[in-house]
Amino acid sequence: MKILITDDSKLLRKKLREELESLGCEVLEASNGKEAIQINLQEHLDAIFLDIVMPEVGGIEALQVIKEVNPDLPVVMVSSAGTPQKLIRTLKMGAMDFIQKPYTSDQIRKAVGTLQRKAGVHDQ
Numbered sequence: 001m002k003i004l005i006t007d008d009s010k011l012l013r014k015k016l017r018e019e020l021e022s023l024g025c026e027v028l029e030a031s032n033g034k035e036a037i038q039i040n041l042q043e044h045l046d047a048i049f050l051d052i053v054m055p056e057v058g059g060i061e062a063l064q065v066i067k068e069v070n071p072d073l074p075v076v077m078v079s080s081a082g083t084p085q086k087l088i089r090t091l092k093m094g095a096m097d098f099i100q101k102p103y104t105s106d107q108i109r110k111a112v113g114t115l116q117r118k119a120g121v122h123d124q
Helices: 010-022 033-042 059-069 084-092 105-119
Strands: 002-006 026-030 047-050 075-079 097-100
Touching: 002 010, 002 033, 010 026, 010 105, 026 033, 033 047, 033 059, 047 059, 047 105, 059 075, 059 084, 075 084, 084 097, 097 105
Parallel strands: 002 026, 002 047, 047 075, 075 097
Antiparallel strands: none
């Protein structure tokens, strides 16, 4: 699976990349929502992990544009700014799931498993 990680924290992107690659995923990175939108237009992605609070274009705005362009693309919101209002809003906008930072390896594994089932990809 080709997954885009979007987060302004280089450290978080590195940690999440290692986690996803250990699960057999191909990983691309973006440091803000603007980059995520551009990559979504250029690449065939299987899913996006998207932070909510980022410079330039935030995750909620990026989610809106991404869903307009690619309504079936699964998006997992990952954020420490996890207010119930933002969670409900992103889910109503089409996000598949919401993971609170700091996340656990188990949460990422479960999210990837769900993504693989939705995409019809089976564990190797």
